[in-house]
Amino acid sequence: MKVKKFSKKPEDFKDRIGAKPIVCYPNKKLENENLGILHKARKYLKKIDEVIVSPRDAKTFKVKTGNFFRIESIEGPQVGDLNLFQADNLDEKFYSGKTRALYGTHISVGDKMFSCFPYLRSLATITWDTLDWYGYDKDGGSVHDVIGTRCDPYTSKLISDKDYHYCCHSNLTRALVKEKNLDINNAEKIVHDVLNVFMLTGFTNDTKQYFMKSSPVRPGDYLEFFAETNLLGILSACPGGDCGSEHSSDAAKCYPLKISIWNVDQKYLNGIKLSEISSYNRNHGLKE
């Protein structure tokens, strides 16, 4: 934390501060050309499957290219930690850091969930968000962040010296072991930083530390996505519940989450441009 200052201010410090911020990744080129079509298409969605995730546990789900999925609050306020993989190649997975660099700390309608290198394409586009009215509050807090990682037993051990087995990292790992019959070590390695669905977070103004507050989500609220490739998703119902007090323990009241999969007659998706794997030639300056 940059709270203590050990170094002496240089004499020319006034010349070095106060520069205008420049957005690192101007995202004009990322404007979602599909959104108009998707908003029309979503009026004709038909539900084809449903998965209920128990509190302090995770479940996998599959979504085919061109289908939609929703993560919905049921019974009570609950935060969900989402992992996304390309279903036929688990090496291609969600890249929260680059998605954050492109869109900012929290994502909503029209934003795309990008995959890791060397793929860097949109795995899914957010098509509806019943909490988009929240915007940013006076503390800079908002919902659906890509700044947190996922609660995990290692950090919990580091901070509280307790062994706790139902953090989102462990829940996601267990679900992946079951789904893919993977060795626990291999499963754990490909669990990745999440989209924190419904979680209300930000950075404190003074120390810029990651904070959370009670989520404004209520039963019936949902976040909806359009799958741009075949997806394997895993959703954990975080042990923090609405994340208004603590996580990484059994203390918070937790509720289940619902995942629903929807399809739509392909005629409503005419004109959609699905994202493609990066065309960078992967030379990296090594080849002639």
Ligand SMILES: [Zn+2]
């Ligand atoms: Zn969690």
